[in-house]
Amino acid sequence: MPGGILLKNGRVIDPVNGIDQIQDVLIAEGKISAVAQPGTISGQTAGLVYDLAGKWVVPGLIDMHVHLREPGQEYKETIATGTLAAAAGGFTAVAAMPNTKPVNDNQAVTMFILAKAAEAGFARVYPVGAISSGSNGEHLAEFGELRQAGAVAVTDDGLPVGNSQLMRRALEYASNHDLLVISHAEELSLSRSGAMNHGALATRLGLGGIPHVAEEIMVYRDLALAEFTRRPIHIAHVSTRESLALIRRAKEKGVAVTAETAPHYFTLTEMAVDGYNTLAKMNPPLRTEADVAAVREALRDGTLDAIATDHAPHDEIDKDMEFDLAANGIIGLETAVPLTLRLVREKHFDPRRMVELLSVNPARILGVEGGTLSVGVPADITVIDPEKRFVFTEEIIQSKSRNSPFLGWELQGRAVLTIMAGRITWRQEGDFR
Amino acid sequence: MNPEYRFSHKHVLGLADFSPEDIQAVLQTAESFKEISSRAIKKVPTLRGKTIINFFFEPSTRTRLSFEVAAKRMSADTFNISNSGSSTVKGETLIDTARNLTAMNPDCIILRHPLSGSARLLADHINASVINAGDGTHEHPSQGLLDLMTVREAKGRIAGLKIAIIGDIAHSRVAHSNIIGFSKMGASVAVSGPATLIPPGIEELGATVSRTVMKAVEGADVIMALRIQKERQQDPLFPSLREYAKFFGVSQKVMNVASPEAIIMHPGPINRGVELDPKLADGSRSLILEQVTNGVAVRMALLYLIMGGD
Numbered sequence: 001m002p003g004g005i006l007l008k009n010g011r012v013i014d015p016v017n018g019i020d021q022i023q024d025v026l027i028a029e030g031k032i033s034a035v036a037q038p039g040t041i042s043g044q045t046a047g048l049v050y051d052l053a054g055k056w057v058v059p060g061l062i063d064m065h066v067h068l069r070e071p072g073q074e075y076k077e078t079i080a081t082g083t084l085a086a087a088a089g090g091f092t093a094v095a096a097m098p099n100t101k102p103v104n105d106n107q108a109v110t111m112f113i114l115a116k117a118a119e120a121g122f123a124r125v126y127p128v129g130a131i132s133s134g135s136n137g138e139h140l141a142e143f144g145e146l147r148q149a150g151a152v153a154v155t156d157d158g159l160p161v162g163n164s165q166l167m168r169r170a171l172e173y174a175s176n177h178d179l180l181v182i183s184h185a186e187e188l189s190l191s192r193s194g195a196m197n198h199g200a201l202a203t204r205l206g207l208g209g210i211p212h213v214a215e216e217i218m219v220y221r222d223l224a225l226a227e228f229t230r231r232p233i234h235i236a237h238v239s240t241r242e243s244l245a246l247i248r249r250a251k252e253k254g255v256a257v258t259a260e261t262a263p264h265y266f267t268l269t270e271m272a273v274d275g276y277n278t279l280a281k282m283n284p285p286l287r288t289e290a291d292v293a294a295v296r297e298a299l300r301d302g303t304l305d306a307i308a309t310d311h312a313p314h315d316e317i318d319k320d321m322e323f324d325l326a327a328n329g330i331i332g333l334e335t336a337v338p339l340t341l342r343l344v345r346e347k348h349f350d351p352r353r354m355v356e357l358l359s360v361n362p363a364r365i366l367g368v369e370g371g372t373l374s375v376g377v378p379a380d381i382t383v384i385d386p387e388k389r390f391v392f393t394e395e396i397i398q399s400k401s402r403n404s405p406f407l408g409w410e411l412q413g414r415a416v417l418t419i420m421a422g423r424i425t426w427r428q429e430g431d432f433r
Numbered sequence: 434m435n436p437e438y439r440f441s442h443k444h445v446l447g448l449a450d451f452s453p454e455d456i457q458a459v460l461q462t463a464e465s466f467k468e469i470s471s472r473a474i475k476k477v478p479t480l481r482g483k484t485i486i487n488f489f490f491e492p493s494t495r496t497r498l499s500f501e502v503a504a505k506r507m508s509a510d511t512f513n514i515s516n517s518g519s520s521t522v523k524g525e526t527l528i529d530t531a532r533n534l535t536a537m538n539p540d541c542i543i544l545r546h547p548l549s550g551s552a553r554l555l556a557d558h559i560n561a562s563v564i565n566a567g568d569g570t571h572e573h574p575s576q577g578l579l580d581l582m583t584v585r586e587a588k589g590r591i592a593g594l595k596i597a598i599i600g601d602i603a604h605s606r607v608a609h610s611n612i613i614g615f616s617k618m619g620a621s622v623a624v625s626g627p628a629t630l631i632p633p634g635i636e637e638l639g640a641t642v643s644r645t646v647m648k649a650v651e652g653a654d655v656i657m658a659l660r661i662q663k664e665r666q667q668d669p670l671f672p673s674l675r676e677y678a679k680f681f682g683v684s685q686k687v688m689n690v691a692s693p694e695a696i697i698m699h700p701g702p703i704n705r706g707v708e709l710d711p712k713l714a715d716g717s718r719s720l721i722l723e724q725v726t727n728g729v730a731v732r733m734a735l736l737y738l739i740m741g742g743d
Contacts, residue, residue, distance in 0.1 A: 193668065198633060199633050199634055200633060200634020200635075200637045201634070202632075202633070202634075203603075203609075203632040203633055203634045203635055203637070203638070204449070204609075204634070204637065204638065205549055205550065205571060206549030206550070206568070206569050206570040206571025206572065206606060206609065207549050207550070207569075207570075207571075208570075209632075209633065275553075276549075276550035276553060276554065317526075320528060321526055321527065321528065321554070322527060322546075322548040322550060322551050322554060323548070323549065323550045324548045324549070324569070325548065
């Protein structure tokens, strides 16, 4: 980009470098070339100058858990639409879960995903391979070739690894290829007949319940295996109070565990399901007030390392039906920033912690670039207007799907400028000329 | 009843939506209609020209026939669709099927469906009235109403009675509607059964849970045994039908601790010798066939109130 971009007068929040103050940031040749006191960088060297007074300038956000649906379910999302939704939500990188059709259990699918992502150019895509071939829970996928092709982690997400020996072997073998193992923690024999959280509301609605222990039993198993194999494990979409207690205790013991939750688990309770609202149907299911409170606390105290959206696009034909038959999951890329900012405004944690949860830690856990605004690194930058109010409507959604329980919500705070490798991937119209 | 009161529901999706006055109105109307069924010419012209579709996704003999008899005694035109004969087996969704039905301008659709919430889903997508004839494990409001009518007839009141419901509370939409209906009308409801079949939070619908059948039935005025669904055996809910009958079946021994005038009810069909001793089912305290008779009257009342009221 000739001349580069100068971001003036923004509040730069860069936890890795211990910066939280008004600074100017200069981007040149796709990299961060200077971070300095306001007014000390000449605008003449930049082709584009943005005055970001009142806005936050943070390392590009990284969503370590998204479903891009391509290949196989392009009617729900494509890599192009999913990464555009990521850019619109302030993300410069996403980790793509392997439950595509076919499953990303081999190098060909991984390379296809990377080629499509490069073609679209809206966000970095880090493919996550399958733990087992076809995610059928029987044989290990070819981790070595997955890694060579560009995968950064493995998981059978969407399904648990029911066989404990297979999970143990995955943890052991992943070490040869420097792959992170991500656990979708669910004991299927307890959850299979359920459609929402176990409890009085499920009884009233006549829906099968998924007990919280279905998650916790598997969280405990995977923590035990990680400790036994002395290998790192990452627990995806943690939703219950007791899962968090288990993770907290494992961390205290020195087990190499990291964990994420999703914005819906700190924003909504199972009450959102009342009236058979399939837009609030997800797996793990929305839980109780006590669980929401525990998730918020765990984000603050470090038990949880990351906020990931579990962006799960579904077309109306997968949602507009009987509750038991409706697909699990919601889109999340375009609501993560405002929903996390609610917690910042409510003083659960500060803006610096928000940046850790949405950028610094995901980069560290996945072992990828990003998470800093150090001079010389690729210029992946997100500009957030923390005050900006907007109503989340179908019209503004960039994802191909619209399955969100937050439709119609008035939200506050939004990514207004997203820059990936020095290139603008999203600019909120009306905020800049 | 409040003279201002007017039954104003378009749909009958569950007793959770009904006020005590609504229930009262249905029971009074049903009581006045009951006599029609004992006439030589069992037909009134009240719903002439109305089109009613029985849309049954689950096998049902008694409920479907009861609705059809009720509709015909009110001179409505009725049509039956069952799962195997409908386009749903060809992949059409419930909503699409509903829209197609709407295009034929029915006045009322009576839905029986294996999934909870389906009646509400249908009601949200069509213009016609919807009567829930049982949706999954959620509600079966017309059954709840006919049970209320049967008890009121036999006992002269509902308020202050003790109702014991025994068996598979978790999977029984009949139990759910009855717990809601009886507690709304001032009765106390005690439930008991294997702990595996008592769902969480059932107290919030208005029931108290007893660990033993004897405790639930103690002093009860009404004992309702629920059908054990033999097809649920893939989930290890109880060891055997034999053991179920021994510990949770309603027997003479159980009846001995109930009120001396206690009545026995069952929503049918009965597994004789499992949830209910056959001698009791056929005995003088059994109102099981009266329930069936009242079912027609209650369904006539519901059809009248949602379609013929003005």
